[in-house]
Amino acid sequence: MTPEEIRAKLATIIAEKIGSRIPAEHVQWETRLRDDLGIDSLAVAELMYEIEETFGTTLEETDPGALVTVGDAVHAIARELQVPLAS
Numbered sequence: 478m479t480p481e482e483i484r485a486k487l488a489t490i491i492a493e494k495i496g497s498r499i500p501a502e503h504v505q506w507e508t509r510l511r512d513d514l515g516i517d518s519l520a521v522a523e524l525m526y527e528i529e530e531t532f533g534t535t536l537e538e539t540d541p542g543a544l545v546t547v548g549d550a551v552h553a554i555a556r557e558l559q560v561p562l563a564s
Contacts, residue, residue: 507548521541
């Protein structure tokens with residue numbers, strides 16, 4: 478799985494979580510979870526649970542407050558799945 482595949486799958490999860498407010502194709506690397514999507518702290522925790530279920534990994538070492546952008550979440554998932562990120 479590539480980082481872009483992770484981002485695309487995560488975008489789908491986010492779009493389903495927030496309903497029809499924003500389509501998955503508009504959820505990009507720089508999209509801010511709280512400011513752009515209106516996801517609050519509780520929803521970030523729920524999103525982390527969804528990520529763990531979908532990707533079959535845990536994000537125990539990831540501080541929910543550190544997930545500011547979609548890219549931050551992709552990096553956390555990639556780290557857990559040991560997917561190399563482009564330099």
